[in-house]
Amino acid sequence: MHPDFELVSALRSGDERAFTVLVERYHEPMLALAVSFVPSRAVAEEVVQDTWLAALRGLGTFEGRSSLKTWLFRILVNRARSTGSKEQRSIPVADPEPSVDPSRFNGDGGWADPPEHWIEAAERRIVAGKLAGQVRVWIDDLPARQREVVLLRDVEGMSSEDVCTVLALTEGNQRVLLHRGRSRLRQLLENELREVR
Amino acid sequence: MKLLRRRDLVCQQAVELVTDYLEGNLSPRGRRRFEAHLSGCPHCTEYLAQMRETIRLAGRVEPEDLTPQARDEIVDLYRRWRSEQSGPSGQE
Numbered sequence: 001m002h003p004d005f006e007l008v009s010a011l012r013s014g015d016e017r018a019f020t021v022l023v024e025r026y027h028e029p030m031l032a033l034a035v036s037f038v039p040s041r042a043v044a045e046e047v048v049q050d051t052w053l054a055a056l057r058g059l060g061t062f063e064g065r066s067s068l069k070t071w072l073f074r075i076l077v078n079r080a081r082s083t084g085s086k087e088q089r090s091i092p093v094a095d096p097e098p099s100v101d102p103s104r105f106n107g108d109g110g111w112a113d114p115p116e117h118w119i120e121a122a123e124r125r126i127v128a129g130k131l132a133g134q135v136r137v138w139i140d141d142l143p144a145r146q147r148e149v150v151l152l153r154d155v156e157g158m159s160s161e162d163v164c165t166v167l168a169l170t171e172g173n174q175r176v177l178l179h180r181g182r183s184r185l186r187q188l189l190e191n192e193l194r195e196v197r
Numbered sequence: 198m199k200l201l202r203r204r205d206l207v208c209q210q211a212v213e214l215v216t217d218y219l220e221g222n223l224s225p226r227g228r229r230r231f232e233a234h235l236s237g238c239p240h241c242t243e244y245l246a247q248m249r250e251t252i253r254l255a256g257r258v259e260p261e262d263l264t265p266q267a268r269d270e271i272v273d274l275y276r277r278w279r280s281e282q283s284g285p286s287g288q289e
Contacts, residue, residue: 014279016275023272024263028262032260102213109209110205114240114243115243122254131254135257149263160220165208166270175217182252183248186248189250
């Protein structure tokens, strides 16, 4: 049997441990995502609690067309959206937003101020445990829609298809948001880590 | 100086294509054009490596630990749901 179905049947038969495993795996990631949609962390916590209950009540409707994780996050996003938006959700994705400050290119579109080296510095700091917390803060500070996509794709490691399902996005918009979010993060890393000249 | 052909990418265009490239969303021709640019441009090659590193670093972000109190609250939900399931007659 597919592991997700095994888990679902364990939950239905009252396996509290199976439920605890699920909660430990997804509660915090769901909370991190929910914060994007609602005015406060307290409200986000309520939304996540509601999601757990809604998921348990709806276990019988889980068909395995998506993974349990995707199904759970989809419930979360639906509930978070209906709970109330922190901002207008209809920011057009089409608004241009350059990946790199245009002033860093010359008139021909070539680099005038090329990317500074920082990958080795990042590796040293991530190994020392000093960078992950900072990256988390930067991701939390991204514009909401970019943040949602980066959290699911790059932090949670979901496929683009699953992210589109969870956030009800087209593939194209998902890619644009991902590109912008990652481009901003890259710039923040460069600002933080570039070697002092 | 090398003459810029019309179909050649410039750096400012190349950085906008990085995600499409990594996602496999460029046409075969677009992909060749992007890779041709990279092969002649160490800065954009560095830029692409940095975008890959950015993705890798985001993947190293761990969720915060659930507090025991939060976990207990959710497990309580589960117990309540179980008792709803069993109903007053204790049947499932």
